[in-house]
Structures are given as C-alpha cells and as structure tokens.
Amino acid sequence: MKIRHLLGIVILAAAIVPSVTISLMLLDRQYQATQDSMEQELNRVLFSMSQDIRFKFSIFSTNFKLFSSERYLIQALDSFLFVSNAHNSMLQFVEQTPLVSSLYLLDAELHVVDEVLGDIPSYESSQLLADAKLAVASGLVREKRQHLIEFDNDNLVRPSRNKQQLSTESPYGAAVLMPLYLHSLQEGLTREPAGYILAILPFDVIYKVVADNLGTDEIIEILHGDEVIVASPKMKLLELQHDDHMVERDVLPLVSDYSSNQLEYMMQLHVSRSARMLQLQESMNALTLGIAIAICLSVLVAFLVANWLGTPFKQLSEILKRFGQGHYSSKGEKFKFSEFEDVRHLLSEMGSTIRMQLDSLHQKNEELQRIDDLKGEYLTKVRALNEQLEARVAEKTKALSETAAREGRSRQILQSLQRLSIELQQCTEHGEIIDLCLNQLHELFDDVPVALLIGVSRASQHQFKSLGLTSADEQWLLAELQQRASYKQQSLPETLVNQGKRFYLFDLISRTHNFLGVLAFQLDEVSPQERDIVRVFAKQISVITETIQLTSELELAARTDELTDLPNRKAFNESFDRCRHILERYPTNHVGIFVIDANGLKRVNDQFGHDAGDQFIKAIVQILLDSCRKTDQLFRMGGDEFVLLVQEGTVASCERLMARLAEQQDQHLVLTQQDGSTKSIPMSFSVGYASSEEVGINHLFHRADERMYEAKDHYYKQHPVESDSLSKTRLS
Amino acid sequence: MSIKAFLSVLLLTLSVSAKSADIELWHAHQAQDFVVHLAEQFEAETGQKIRISAYKTSRVKAELLLGAKNNVLPDIIFVPSDFLGLYHELKLNRLDDSWLDPAISAGAKDTAIVDGKLFGVPVIQGNHLMLYYNKSLVDEPAATWQQLFEQKDKLSSKGVRTIGWNYGEMFWFVAFLGAYGSTPITNGEVTLDTPQMVAALRFYQSLGSRGLIDPACDYNCAQKDFVERSTAYSINGDWAYADLSDELGEDLGLAILPAIDDKPLKPFSSTFTLAFPRVMGDSKRQAVLRQFARFVQTEAIQRQTYQHYQLLPTNSIVFNALKQSVSGQQRLLLQQLAMTNPMPSEAAMAIVWQAMAMAYKRFVNNGYTPEQTAQYMQQVAEKELARFMASR
Incomplete structure (x- = not known):
C-alpha cells in the first residue's frame, strides 16, 4: 500500500460518503412522497368517478323529468293517433341519453303502449313489472318524482349492447319510473296518472361511463353489497396476480333531486402496483441520475486534490526507485x-x-x-x-x-561343418547332398540365397537346386552354370552379376582335379573368412560327391557290356525279376521276350579278326535298337546273344516286332580292311519270342529260346556253311 | 272579353277589396317550392299574403291534431287526402262544389269525399311511389326483384348497395301488399289479417335478410345514399322527382316498380288536397279561401304545377293534355299511376297506419312471425278503431 494511494482513498471517501448518505435519504423521502401521492391519487380517481356518475345521473334525471312532460307522450296515452309521434320522441330521447338503453311508455295499468329498443314480452314477464306495480300500489310513485327500481334481467338490458359497443355483459340494471298526467299544467289537483314512462339504465352502460375515465393499469368493479354486479373482463387476469394490485373502495349512489328513493352501490378500484411503480421508478431514475452526476463531480474534485497531494510522494517514490536501480x-x-x-x-x-x-x-x-x-x-x-x-x-x-x-x-x-560332415557321409545320392548342403548353408549364413549344381557324370545327369532365389534368378543362374560347367577345364569366375545382384561362385573339384559342380551365394560382399568357410564346405561336398560318383560308376560297370554299352546278363536278370514281380501284382499286364542270336559271328571273327567281329556285333546291335520301341530293353547276354524285353508284350505286339525285325534281316556290313580294301559281310540273326499272354512267366524265356533255336536251325539249313553255330548251347 | 274573363276580373276586384289579415297555411309536402310558388302567384294576383308553415311529414298529423285540440289551427292545410278522414278531429269545414273547378277530374274529386261529404280541394294527384335509378351505375333497370338480386353482386363489387327506401315506413310496405292483391282496408273493412299480408311480410323481410337493402335506413338516409351514389336504386314518391333530378341530372333514371315474379307492385296513390279547418266563421275570409282554392285549380296554375315541379295536375283538361303530350320518363310517371290502388280517405286509414306500424315493430324487433304480426295488426286496428269511433 502506497501513502499516496491511501491518501487518495481517504480524500475520495471523504467526498463520496456524505454525498451517498444524503442521496439515500433523498431517495427514501422521494419514495415515501410518491407512495403517499399514489394513494391520494387513487382516492381522487375514485371520488371523481363517483362524482361523474352522480353528475351524469343528475343530468339524466333532469332531462327525464323534462321529457315526462313531452306532449306527444301524454297525447299517445289518450289517442292512438299520437303513438308514432310519441315513439319518435322516445327514440330521440334514448339516442341523446347515454345512460338509457330503452324506454317504455306505459298506461295507467303499466301495460305497454309503446317502447323504444325494449323487449315487451320480457318486460311483461319480468320481476321489474311486479316491483313497479307494487311501488305504484304502495304510493311510492309520486307526481314529479322518479322512483328507482333495481332489477336483474338480461333480456331487458340486452338492447344496450347493440346500442353501444360494450365490453361487459351484466344482467343488472336500474329502472326509473315516472308518472305522466294528461293536464300537466294544472297544479294543485289530486289526480291519477294517465300512464308512466319507464327508463332502463343497464349497469353495463354505467360501468362504461366509469371505465372511460380509467387509466390502462386501472380496473373497476361495481358491487351491490358483496355481490359483483359488473366488472371489467380484465378482472380474471388480475385475480391471477392478486399480490400486484392495490384496492380502494367508495360508495356509488344513484340519486338525484327528483328521485324519491336512492340506490346505493360500491365501486372498487384495482390498480396494478407494478404499473404505478413504473411512474415512481421514472421519478426515482431522474433523482438517481442527479445524484450520480453529483457523486461523479465529487469524485473528480477528490481525484484532482489527491493527485496534487500525491505528486510529491510519487516523485519521492521515483527517486527511491532510481536510487534502488543505482541512479x-x-x-x-x-x-x-x-x-x-x-x-x-x-x-x-x-x-x-x-x-x-x-x-x-x-x-x-x-x-x-x-x-x-x-x-x-x-x-x-x-x-x-x-x-x-x-x-x-x-x-x-x-x-x-x-x-x-x-x-x-x-x-x-566348426560345429556346423562337423555336423555336415557326419550327415554327408550318410548320403547316397546327389539329391540328398544338395538338400542337406543348401539347408545347412542357408541356416549358417542367415538366410543368404544359395544354389548348388552337381555336374554330369557317366552315371547321372547334372542336378541343380537353390534356396531363397527368385525363380528368374534361379533360371538365369542355372543357364550360366551349365554353360560354364560344360568347359570343365576352364576355371570359373569368382563372381557373376545379374541385374545388380552379385553371385559368389565356389567350384567343387575332385581329388583328380575334375569338375564336380558349383556352389553359388547371392551376396553383395564376402569376407575372406567367410570365403574360407565356404571353401571348406565346398571341399566337404566335393569329397562326398566324388565318392558317390565313383560308387555309381562301379555299379554301372558291373551291369554294362563294355563293347556295346548295352546292359548285360546281370542287368537282364534284375530287370526280368522286376517284370515278374509286376506281373504277379498285375496279372493283366503282359511282357514279351525275344531271344536273338547273330548268325555268322564266328565266321567273321575267323575270317576278319575280332575287331571286325566287334564291328559286326555293334552293327547288329544298331539294327536291333532301330527296330525296337524306346520302352523295350535290349540286353547283351554274351557273345552274339541278345535278349529283348518287351513291355506291353502281348502276342500281337510281339508279332508286329517280329515282323519289323524280319524286315531288317540280310543287311550288309561294309568292312575296311587293313590294306584299305572293303569287304561286305551279310548280317542276319535268328529270333525266337514268347509272350506272357500265351506262356507263364517262369517259362517265358525258355519258350523264346526254343523258338530261337528253331529259327537258327532253319537258318543253317538254308546256309549250311555256317553250321558251326549249332554247337552253341542254349542260354536258359 | 268573355263572361268568364269578366267574372274573373270581378272576383279579383272583390278579393282585393276584401283583402284581410294574412292567411295561414300548414303543410308537409316535400316540394316546398311548389307550395311557396302557389302562395306567391296568388299574392301576385290578389295581393293577399299567405303565411306558410312547413312541417315534417312524420309530425304534421300530430301537430294538426294537437292544434285542433287547442284551437290553434291554420286557415288552410295542404295534406294528403287520407288526412280528410280525420275531418271530425281536425275540425274541417265541409265544402260544396263551388270550391272545385269544374274541370277537376272525377277520380281526384273522389279522394276528397269522406262519408259522402266533400272536405278538400285536390290540387295535385299521384303521390305514388316510383323506382328511381342511377344511370351511371345501372345499364338497364330491373323489372323484377329477381333481376335486382342478380345485379346485387356486380354492384357490391363496385362498393354500391343495390337499393334503398324508408324500409320501416308502412306506406312503402303497402305497395308490396298490393302486389299480393290486397289492401289494408277493403270496402270500408280493416283487412290486415290475411294470407296476402302474411306473404307480403315474408317477402318484405327477405329483402333485408338477403342483404338487398339496409333495414335500418330511414327516408333521409335512403335519399342521401341515392344522391351520393352509394345506392344504385331508390324507391321514392313522385314528389321527390324534382329534387332528385336537381341532384343527379342526366344520371337520374325512372322506371316502373319491380314486380314480384309476375305480380306488379301496387303502391297507394292519392291526392294532395287543400282543406279548411273551422277556424273562423268570417264569410269574407271564407271567400278568400275559396278564391285561393279555385285559383290553384286554374288551368294556368295546374299547367305550371307539372311544368315546373313535375307534379301531376288534378285539372282533367291539363291532365289529359299532358297524357297526350308526355314522353320518355315522364310517361312512366303516368304508367305507374295507372298501376296504383287509391288510398282510402276514411278515418280508419289513420288508425290502420298506426296499427300496422306497431305490429311491424314487433315483427322486426321481437321476433313475431308473419302470421302473428298480421293477427296483431288486425287486433290493434280493430281495438283502436272501436276506441276512436267511440270517442267521436
């Protein structure tokens, strides 16, 4: 808290507090004064309404008295010829007198002679007529005096609603009855009235006279005792908000100088408190505005004084602030x-x-x-x-x-190599080697794509497999490796590249430095250590591959005739046993056997040497191979003897093969001798066959062999020079 | 100089010499100028001044009756011929034929005879209703009420009401009763409670309820609306022709009253007569009065009556000459006259008018049926007529 601020507050408080206190007192006084004036005004309003009704009723009463001496009225009571004139006069009176809704001209017995805006049947049946008769009989209706009768009959007051536009519908009214005399100018005589004139004053109309003076927030009702005779339609709304209005009452007398009696009613004025408060609010607003301006001026003066007094404090404060900052x-x-x-x-x-x-x-x-x-x-x-x-x-x-x-x-x-070495030794085929190696390498080198090609040997075709390569890369690599493997002596490149992919190649070499195959890796780079590891692998694979190749070739040599490369007797026996087993399982299959013996081999050997004999045998083999089907198997049983194992060898198919072989008989082999001369040697062979369709499998060979010998015999009978061959023994 | 001319000059000389105090004349004829014209002409001829008092039609009868009661009647009254029935109450002098011009038409003379005695001098005849229309609003005047209803919507679209007349006045209603073939008094008897009356009331009421006419409109209102072109048609007496012609000029059209289907409306016709209450027994004054009566019947004055005021003369020579010469709309006045019922002049007529008016009010205001209304009319008329005759 700063001293100058405190000083300012004190000065401001000293200026405002007295002003506000005085202002509040003023407002309170103003409020009280307005409340008082409001009540006085209400009383004034009620009083002026009451006076207004008194005045208007008094005027009516005076006019009615004058009208009662209208000559047409009196003449109409006497002569029917005046009725229409009386009617016109009455009509004129009603039109000129706001309080009156209808008039009845009555004869001495109170029967209707004429009426204006009245309702004769309703009048004739009304309590009003009874009351009027009672009043006449009681002597209450006196000369030049008006007798007032109150009534409750909606039919009698209804014409007023048509005459004036009224907002209320009250059945109550006041009737004013006045006697008429034929000779009204003659004073002092006791006479009977010739008739009466009756005026109807509905309370709807009296209400309208009162209500015309009301403000928008004021509502009036007229009561007879505690009974409401007529009330504003707004009363229903007012009842809903009964806390918001003030009520004042005053007497409403219906009386005049000419009336013989008086009717007394009460007027009740309702005023909306909130609407009145609006007026109060307006004056309060004006006063409040004045006070606010006065307070503002006080504040302004206080501010100026506080500022004048506070300036040295401010300067001192600034000096101290600068002092604190080092100035x-x-x-x-x-x-x-x-x-x-x-x-x-x-x-x-x-x-x-x-x-x-x-x-x-x-x-x-x-x-x-x-x-x-x-x-x-x-x-x-x-x-x-x-x-x-x-x-x-x-x-x-x-x-x-x-x-x-x-x-x-x-x-x-090392563990992998050891495991591979053990497992490789259990492999008997190249396929197993390839699968084992690819899986091992693929695992060892973390799923690096790898391929292995094992080359062609006498015993087998090349084999190729890959793991992890795309099929396009696989085809490309196989083609490349096959091409390069065909040049066995040529060393392989270290890498091949296909479409940005690098393949490292490791060749498989036998102990005799023969090409065995290729191991390929798809790698961007291979470390020397990895290279060494793969080489060890390659060596392992090479050893096993070579071993398998050697074993295969040995097995092949034992079953192959060296001269003709045809399978030998051992191979035939194995094949025939397989056929036998097949036929035992499938008896509807058939196999045929042809036993063939070349004619004249001994003579060729003898005459031209064993080389010529070998050529002779090869030529015969070629002729036989040309004649038989690819599914047929030709075996050299030894010397000049051959066996043809015919698959699907029914009798018919054997006969057709026999016919083809017969067509190949008697060809010639041209031999070139050492001196350069040539010699043509006739070539023929004896054939006997048998089909499992006609002979049991166990007797099949024997039957074919017998038939070959029969053919042989036949041949030698035709060529006796070559009968040496008869010394042969049967094969079976 | 002929004897006739000589007598006239002699009469005039006598009259001048017999010049007395001013003559008092009361009347309620709408064509007030016509009455003034008669007085002025007479004064110009004789030097005798006539003071004229004009009354409202609705009040003149009462004023005369009251005057008679109080012995304050004028020398001359100029009234419709049906007033003559009250000759007793109005204290009228019985006249002889010397009061009449020899050329007076027989029909006109009949209207002035009550109970076989002459009580008046008919000056003009007709006094009957006509159909007036505004030519700027109507191309072809309706000949039937049906045609009027057909024109109603077209006129409404222009903001114009179809027709107006003094709807609550029985003189107009009687024309409709005439269409159904009845009159209020037949052969001296009151004939109000009749089927014709019931039918006429029912039809008359329908005109208001169907919006053809404003039932609240009286004589002045109807005439004002017609003059201001707020209504296209008006039913009014021949007495209004001059006034209406002044107001509407060339736009004023005249036609026969519309028929109810094939039944033509039959209004009352009557005469306006001079009558002479028994005020003074002075023979000289009587002579002057007779001189005035004869003066207004002269051919010259009767001719002027028609020429200046379009009122039909009672002088048969002038009337016959007029019938020959008249054309156009004027002819319609005579045609309509030919279709009227003469208004009875007996005293009962005055009672009947009142009885009809009283009952009609109950018909309009208190919901009486046409049958009840006709019955009530008859009842009141008979009762009051008996009372009236008893008081004579």
Missing part, C-alpha cells in the same frame, strides 16, 4: 514540501558514499574474474583428456566384442 543523482528536482526536500538531500549524500564503495568492489570483482577464467581453461583441458580416454576404452571394448563374436561364429561354423 543516485537527484539534482534539479525540487519538492513542494521542505520535509521531502530534506529527504532528497540525505539520499544524495548517501548516493555519493555508495558510489565510492561500489568502485572499490568493482576492482575486486575484476581480479576474481581473471582467476575464474584461468580455472575455466584448466577444467576444459581435463575434460578433453577424459573424452579421449573414454573413446579409446570404447574402441577397445568394441574390438574385444567383435573378436568374441568372431570366435562364436567360428565355433558355430
């Missing part, structure tokens, strides 16, 4: 008050002392700063050294980790 000079600023001037001097002297002490402190600070800088440099160097040491430690740690990883890897590879 110790306050020369040139003069205060209005001497007390503040003394303070300013004191501050100025204190400022000089402080400045000197600050200079000394500044020098010490500079020295401390230099020391601090040196300390900083030293710390920087130590930090750099630490960082170097940490880097070297990290480097060493990484090298050690890599070494450990390599050791682990080597162990894994």
Whole structure:
C-alpha cells in the first residue's frame, strides 16, 4: 500500500460518503412522497368517478323529468293517433341519453303502449313489472318524482349492447319510473296518472361511463353489497396476480333531486402496483441520475486534490526507485514540501558514499574474474583428456566384442561343418547332398540365397537346386552354370552379376582335379573368412560327391557290356525279376521276350579278326535298337546273344516286332580292311519270342529260346556253311 | 272579353277589396317550392299574403291534431287526402262544389269525399311511389326483384348497395301488399289479417335478410345514399322527382316498380288536397279561401304545377293534355299511376297506419312471425278503431 494511494482513498471517501448518505435519504423521502401521492391519487380517481356518475345521473334525471312532460307522450296515452309521434320522441330521447338503453311508455295499468329498443314480452314477464306495480300500489310513485327500481334481467338490458359497443355483459340494471298526467299544467289537483314512462339504465352502460375515465393499469368493479354486479373482463387476469394490485373502495349512489328513493352501490378500484411503480421508478431514475452526476463531480474534485497531494510522494517514490536501480543523482528536482526536500538531500549524500564503495568492489570483482577464467581453461583441458580416454576404452571394448563374436561364429561354423560332415557321409545320392548342403548353408549364413549344381557324370545327369532365389534368378543362374560347367577345364569366375545382384561362385573339384559342380551365394560382399568357410564346405561336398560318383560308376560297370554299352546278363536278370514281380501284382499286364542270336559271328571273327567281329556285333546291335520301341530293353547276354524285353508284350505286339525285325534281316556290313580294301559281310540273326499272354512267366524265356533255336536251325539249313553255330548251347 | 274573363276580373276586384289579415297555411309536402310558388302567384294576383308553415311529414298529423285540440289551427292545410278522414278531429269545414273547378277530374274529386261529404280541394294527384335509378351505375333497370338480386353482386363489387327506401315506413310496405292483391282496408273493412299480408311480410323481410337493402335506413338516409351514389336504386314518391333530378341530372333514371315474379307492385296513390279547418266563421275570409282554392285549380296554375315541379295536375283538361303530350320518363310517371290502388280517405286509414306500424315493430324487433304480426295488426286496428269511433 502506497501513502499516496491511501491518501487518495481517504480524500475520495471523504467526498463520496456524505454525498451517498444524503442521496439515500433523498431517495427514501422521494419514495415515501410518491407512495403517499399514489394513494391520494387513487382516492381522487375514485371520488371523481363517483362524482361523474352522480353528475351524469343528475343530468339524466333532469332531462327525464323534462321529457315526462313531452306532449306527444301524454297525447299517445289518450289517442292512438299520437303513438308514432310519441315513439319518435322516445327514440330521440334514448339516442341523446347515454345512460338509457330503452324506454317504455306505459298506461295507467303499466301495460305497454309503446317502447323504444325494449323487449315487451320480457318486460311483461319480468320481476321489474311486479316491483313497479307494487311501488305504484304502495304510493311510492309520486307526481314529479322518479322512483328507482333495481332489477336483474338480461333480456331487458340486452338492447344496450347493440346500442353501444360494450365490453361487459351484466344482467343488472336500474329502472326509473315516472308518472305522466294528461293536464300537466294544472297544479294543485289530486289526480291519477294517465300512464308512466319507464327508463332502463343497464349497469353495463354505467360501468362504461366509469371505465372511460380509467387509466390502462386501472380496473373497476361495481358491487351491490358483496355481490359483483359488473366488472371489467380484465378482472380474471388480475385475480391471477392478486399480490400486484392495490384496492380502494367508495360508495356509488344513484340519486338525484327528483328521485324519491336512492340506490346505493360500491365501486372498487384495482390498480396494478407494478404499473404505478413504473411512474415512481421514472421519478426515482431522474433523482438517481442527479445524484450520480453529483457523486461523479465529487469524485473528480477528490481525484484532482489527491493527485496534487500525491505528486510529491510519487516523485519521492521515483527517486527511491532510481536510487534502488543505482541512479543516485537527484539534482534539479525540487519538492513542494521542505520535509521531502530534506529527504532528497540525505539520499544524495548517501548516493555519493555508495558510489565510492561500489568502485572499490568493482576492482575486486575484476581480479576474481581473471582467476575464474584461468580455472575455466584448466577444467576444459581435463575434460578433453577424459573424452579421449573414454573413446579409446570404447574402441577397445568394441574390438574385444567383435573378436568374441568372431570366435562364436567360428565355433558355430566348426560345429556346423562337423555336423555336415557326419550327415554327408550318410548320403547316397546327389539329391540328398544338395538338400542337406543348401539347408545347412542357408541356416549358417542367415538366410543368404544359395544354389548348388552337381555336374554330369557317366552315371547321372547334372542336378541343380537353390534356396531363397527368385525363380528368374534361379533360371538365369542355372543357364550360366551349365554353360560354364560344360568347359570343365576352364576355371570359373569368382563372381557373376545379374541385374545388380552379385553371385559368389565356389567350384567343387575332385581329388583328380575334375569338375564336380558349383556352389553359388547371392551376396553383395564376402569376407575372406567367410570365403574360407565356404571353401571348406565346398571341399566337404566335393569329397562326398566324388565318392558317390565313383560308387555309381562301379555299379554301372558291373551291369554294362563294355563293347556295346548295352546292359548285360546281370542287368537282364534284375530287370526280368522286376517284370515278374509286376506281373504277379498285375496279372493283366503282359511282357514279351525275344531271344536273338547273330548268325555268322564266328565266321567273321575267323575270317576278319575280332575287331571286325566287334564291328559286326555293334552293327547288329544298331539294327536291333532301330527296330525296337524306346520302352523295350535290349540286353547283351554274351557273345552274339541278345535278349529283348518287351513291355506291353502281348502276342500281337510281339508279332508286329517280329515282323519289323524280319524286315531288317540280310543287311550288309561294309568292312575296311587293313590294306584299305572293303569287304561286305551279310548280317542276319535268328529270333525266337514268347509272350506272357500265351506262356507263364517262369517259362517265358525258355519258350523264346526254343523258338530261337528253331529259327537258327532253319537258318543253317538254308546256309549250311555256317553250321558251326549249332554247337552253341542254349542260354536258359 | 268573355263572361268568364269578366267574372274573373270581378272576383279579383272583390278579393282585393276584401283583402284581410294574412292567411295561414300548414303543410308537409316535400316540394316546398311548389307550395311557396302557389302562395306567391296568388299574392301576385290578389295581393293577399299567405303565411306558410312547413312541417315534417312524420309530425304534421300530430301537430294538426294537437292544434285542433287547442284551437290553434291554420286557415288552410295542404295534406294528403287520407288526412280528410280525420275531418271530425281536425275540425274541417265541409265544402260544396263551388270550391272545385269544374274541370277537376272525377277520380281526384273522389279522394276528397269522406262519408259522402266533400272536405278538400285536390290540387295535385299521384303521390305514388316510383323506382328511381342511377344511370351511371345501372345499364338497364330491373323489372323484377329477381333481376335486382342478380345485379346485387356486380354492384357490391363496385362498393354500391343495390337499393334503398324508408324500409320501416308502412306506406312503402303497402305497395308490396298490393302486389299480393290486397289492401289494408277493403270496402270500408280493416283487412290486415290475411294470407296476402302474411306473404307480403315474408317477402318484405327477405329483402333485408338477403342483404338487398339496409333495414335500418330511414327516408333521409335512403335519399342521401341515392344522391351520393352509394345506392344504385331508390324507391321514392313522385314528389321527390324534382329534387332528385336537381341532384343527379342526366344520371337520374325512372322506371316502373319491380314486380314480384309476375305480380306488379301496387303502391297507394292519392291526392294532395287543400282543406279548411273551422277556424273562423268570417264569410269574407271564407271567400278568400275559396278564391285561393279555385285559383290553384286554374288551368294556368295546374299547367305550371307539372311544368315546373313535375307534379301531376288534378285539372282533367291539363291532365289529359299532358297524357297526350308526355314522353320518355315522364310517361312512366303516368304508367305507374295507372298501376296504383287509391288510398282510402276514411278515418280508419289513420288508425290502420298506426296499427300496422306497431305490429311491424314487433315483427322486426321481437321476433313475431308473419302470421302473428298480421293477427296483431288486425287486433290493434280493430281495438283502436272501436276506441276512436267511440270517442267521436
């Protein structure tokens, strides 16, 4: 809290509090005065309404008295010829008298002679007529006096609603009865009235006279005792908000100088409190506005005074603020008050002392700063050294980790190699080797795509498989490897590249340096260590592959005739046994056997040497191979004897083969002799066959052999020179 | 100089010499100028001044009756011929034929004879209702009420009401009763409670309920609306022709009253007569009065009556000449006259008018049926007529 602010508040409070207090008192007085005037005004309104009705009724009463001496009325009672004139006069009276809704001209017995805006049947049956008769009989209806009768009959007052536009529908009314005399000018005689004139004053119309003077927030009702005779239609709304209105009452008398009696009613005025309060509010608003302006002016003056008094405090505050910020000079600023001037001097002297002490402190600070800088440099160097040491430690740690990883890897590879070596030794076919190797390598080198080709041998065709290669890469690689493998002596390139993909190749070489196959990896780069590992693998595979090849070739040699490369007797026996087993399982299948013996081999050997005999045999073999089907198998049983094992060998098919062989008989082999001359040697063979369709399988060979011999016999009978061959023994 | 001319000059000379106090004349004829014209002409001829008092039609009878009661009657009254029935109450002088011009038409003379005695001098005849229309609003006047109903919507679209007349006045209603073949008094008897009356009341009521006419409109209102072109048709007496012609000029059209289907409306016709209450027994004054009576019947005055005021003369010579010469709309006046019922002049007629008016009010205001109304008319008329005759 600042002193000048406090000072300002005190001055403001001193200005406002009295103003507000006075204003509130004024407002209260104003409110009271308005309330009082409101009540007075209500009383005035009621009084003026009451007076208005009295006045209008009085006018009516006077006019009615004058009208009662209208000559047409009196003449109409006497002569029917005047009735229409009386009617016109009555009509005129009703039109000119707002309080009256209808008039009845009555004869001495109160029968209707004529009426204006009346309802004769309703009148004749009304209580009003009874009351009027009673009044006449009782002598209440006197000369020149008007007798008032109240009634409750909606039919009698209804014409008033047509005459004037009324908002209420009350059945109540007041009737004014006045006697008529034929000779009205003659005073002092006791006479019987010739008739009566009756005026109907509905309370709807009386209400309208009253209501015309009402304000929009005022509602009136007329009561007879406690019974409401007529009330504004707005009364229903008012009943809903009964807390919001004030009520005043006053007497409403119907009486005049000419009436013989008086009817008395009550008027009840309802005024909407909120609507009245609006007026009060308006005057309060005006007063409030005046007070607000006065307070504003007080505040303005208080503000100016507070500002004038507060300025030195503000200046002093600013000097102190600057002092706090290090500005110790306050020369040139003069205060209005001497007390503040003394303070300013004191501050100025204190400022000089402080400045000197600050200079000394500044020098010490500079020295401390230099020391601090040196300390900083030293710390920087130590930090750099630490960082170097940490880097070297990290480097060493990484090298050690890599070494450990390599050791682990080597162990894994060795274990893998060991496992592969064991498993390879159990393989008997190239297919098994390939599957085993590909799986092992693929696993070892973390799913690197790998392929293996094992080359052609005498015993088998080349075999190729891959793992992890796309089919396009696989086809491309196979074509490349086949092409390069056909040049067995040529060394393979280290890598092949296809569409950006690099393939590393490792050849499989036998101990005799023969090409066995290729191992391929799809890798971007291969480390020397990995290369070594793969080479060890390749070596392992090479050894096993070579072993299998050698074994296969040995087995092939045991079942092959060396001269003709045809399968030999051992092979025939194995094939025939297989046929036998098949026929036992499938008896509807048939097999045929042809036993063939070349004619004249001995003579060729003898005449032209064994080389010629070998050529002779090869030529015969060629003829037989040309004649038989691919499914048929030709075996050399030894010397010049051959067996043809015919699949699907029914009798018919054997006969057709026999016919084809017969067509090939008697061809000639042209021999070139050592002297260069040529010699044509006739070639023929004896054939006997049998089909399982006609002979049991166990007797099949025997039957064919017998028939061959029969053919042989036949041949030698035709060629006796070559009968040496008869010395042959039967094969079976 | 002929004997006739000589007698005239002699009479005039006598009259001048017999010049007495001013003559008092009361009347309620709408064509007030006509009455003034008669007086002025007479004064110009004789120097005898006539003071004229004009009354409202609705009040003149009562004023005369009251005057008679109080012995304050004028020398001359100029009234419709049906007033003559009240000759006793009005204390009228019985006249002889010397009061009549020899050329007076027989029909006109009959209207002035009551109970076999002459009580008046008929001056003009007709006094009957006509159909007036505004030519700027109506191309072809309706000949039947049906045609009027057919024109109603077209006129409404222009903001014009179809027709107006003094709807509550029985003189107009009697024309409708005439269409059904009846009159209020037949052969001296009151004939109000008749089927014809019931039918006429029912038809008359329908005109108001179907919106053809405003039932609340009286004589003045109807005439004002017609003059201001707020209504296209009006039913009014021949007495209004001059006034209406002044107001509407060339737009005023005249036609026969519309028929109810094939039944033509039959209004009452009567005469306006001079009558002479027994005020003074002075023979000289009587002579002057007779001189005035004969003066207004002269051919010259009778001719002027028609020429200036379009009122039909009672002088048979002038009337016959008029029938020969008249054309156009004027002819319609005579045609309509030919289709009227003469208004009875007996005293009962005055009672009947009152009885009809009273009953009609109950018919309109108190919901009486046409049958009840006709019955009530008859009842009141008979009762009041008996009372009236008893008081004579």
